[in-house]
Amino acid sequence: MLGKCLENVKEKTPLIHNITNYVTVNDVANALLASGGSPIMSDEPDDVCDITSICGGLNINIGTLNKRSIEAMFMAGKKAKELGHIVVLDPVGAGASKLRTETAVKIMEAIKPDVIRGNISEIKTLALGSGTTKGVDADAADTVTEENLSSMVEFAKGFSQKTGAVIAITGAIDLVADREKCYVIRNGSPMMSRITGTGCMLSGLVAAYAVANAEIITDGVAASVCLMGLAGEIGVSDMKENEGNSSLRNHIIDAIYNMDGDALNKGAKYEVR
């Protein structure tokens, strides 16, 4: 089924409006193009309603937010929901600053995104009003492990129930939950944390996969999470002598580009709880 979700993206070429940070925006665009989607970026309040109207989905990423882009996030989010578009929220750095935490919580409450994707610290911040964040990376104390897996699965399902959103928590073990089921995904490589932007790229992919699989959105999101993790594994295995994190970034995007449904079905490592 996950392979079919991938093929749906390649067939439907979903156009995704991204309001995203300037650190990783180029990688988000190229990852979307690699997946078969199509990206457009706009963060000016006077521009975003027109732009989001011609798209199929909206990806809101609050990294490097500013007053102007925050206004644009709310305007675009409201418009996208009016039009029945998919909205994804990536609460980058929620918990690390008051502005980020408040902005993420307000977007969650006012826009009611269809998917929320973050690391465990960010998601906990949204869910519990707490959590610690070390910069934009998850705090080690907050990790999803085999030991706390059952309670984390329940937490993810409960947060989905509360928000109405599919919840994607990514880390060493990834969780993708709606109120009834939770994908537990074990793709990926620790080396992915040595490049910037794997989370941001994934949020772009989540949007494309949710749009192209709107009837089975949880499965679509799980497929994109498996894709990113598997692309990370392939990217690491493609590294040659003397290569490092910059080459890894290229290998990962290239692996997304070359992935087909069969390869994803074979490589995806998950269980549903």
Add this chain to the structure above:
Amino acid sequence: MLGKCLENVKEKTPLIHNITNYVTVNDVANALLASGGSPIMSDEPDDVCDITSICGGLNINIGTLNKRSIEAMFMAGKKAKELGHIVVLDPVGAGASKLRTETAVKIMEAIKPDVIRGNISEIKTLALGSGTTKGVDADAADTVTEENLSSMVEFAKGFSQKTGAVIAITGAIDLVADREKCYVIRNGSPMMSRITGTGCMLSGLVAAYAVANAEIITDGVAASVCLMGLAGEIGVSDMKENEGNSSLRNHIIDAIYNMDGDALNKGAKYEVR
């Protein structure tokens, strides 16, 4: 002659002021450096007049425009024209939103750029006040084809006559026209549309080539369009097993870096109508 245009860029190292979107700005800078030009970026109204004054040309790209950068575009454009500098307009997404369409039209009318480079949807929007745009990519219905080539050549020449600008329309077939002649260019590869930024990089190169070939600006712009297309062909042919669009981006910039006048003369595929 096109090869000579390339050598002129390498000899003169034109310094280009870019007001451009944050999605592809790094690639624009590296493509300019690869070509032998030199980039500087600034989009703050209080900064742009000083910056553009020390440059030879100005590249205005309206992707990810905002109120501040729009103000900077007009100030820098006016200053650059006062100083007799070359100004290039890239109307990214004209037709996709009211703000983009209006901004592009106003810049065209108020600044009178020396070159306008866009895809056919964007150029038609500027020329006819119509045209459809699918995000920032050209709409398929708007393509330049062998069938409509004669009328498109006339359209390009007529729009050049009307605006006084060299018109560069890029797609599967590229057109570079002034009021009297039109280069019809058949370099490039469809795979170039799978990376972000080939259009933006080209607009940077157009500026450098126009500055370094100010007496034969139409030929200079045609040379840069052939260069980008040929670099795309070389980039695709340089792709190794498992490589995808991220590697292609690197190969294209590398091919620009390694191109010399002879290689451009040999590889350029064009006719003049």
Add this chain to the structure above:
Amino acid sequence: MLGKCLENVKEKTPLIHNITNYVTVNDVANALLASGGSPIMSDEPDDVCDITSICGGLNINIGTLNKRSIEAMFMAGKKAKELGHIVVLDPVGAGASKLRTETAVKIMEAIKPDVIRGNISEIKTLALGSGTTKGVDADAADTVTEENLSSMVEFAKGFSQKTGAVIAITGAIDLVADREKCYVIRNGSPMMSRITGTGCMLSGLVAAYAVANAEIITDGVAASVCLMGLAGEIGVSDMKENEGNSSLRNHIIDAIYNMDGDALNKGAKYEVR
């Protein structure tokens, strides 16, 4: 000793807050991750005090400055100094515009950064209120050469005395000076000037190395300058047929990723005067 400075970064994983230009920001993030540091970016006045508070150091780079980010630079800089954090100033383009010159001078005077890193034109602008800048690259007339080396070493020491900052002047020959000693560093390759961002990446590394080596800050900064130059040499030697500046960028970041203390000790070319 320089190798030990590198190992300290890998052990301590300093978290660096970067207010930096959108041209090279992705490379700055990946270079920091390559070195063993951790980057976070924020330039909104309402966000920067919280963000810088959880970091160990602040890297202020004035390329593509705007009114909002300038305000953020002063707020973050003041907060960082209150907390005893390391602050690095990269005065990109000082001398090229009134706004950049004034902003750099004001930051230098009001924030009193711990390290100032720029090319010779930029540093001269700060030191003497003069200097010429060709865009964001140093003017050829302003180069540090074997002929003027003694006087440049004295200049660097004097400027360090005056400002209280470690002064890093990078170019064909690099100088890293405090009031008493000056590292004269001869690593690097001329081809590094054909990619954008080597200076910006270095300023990020300077911050990480200064934070992780706070007791021997001058040596830490010298280690980061040797690292960047040596990574450039390795990057150039890693270039294969048909490769150009885009591949060189990847090779340089990869070389930073793969560097260890022994390799830096062996490859560093410097004397202390």
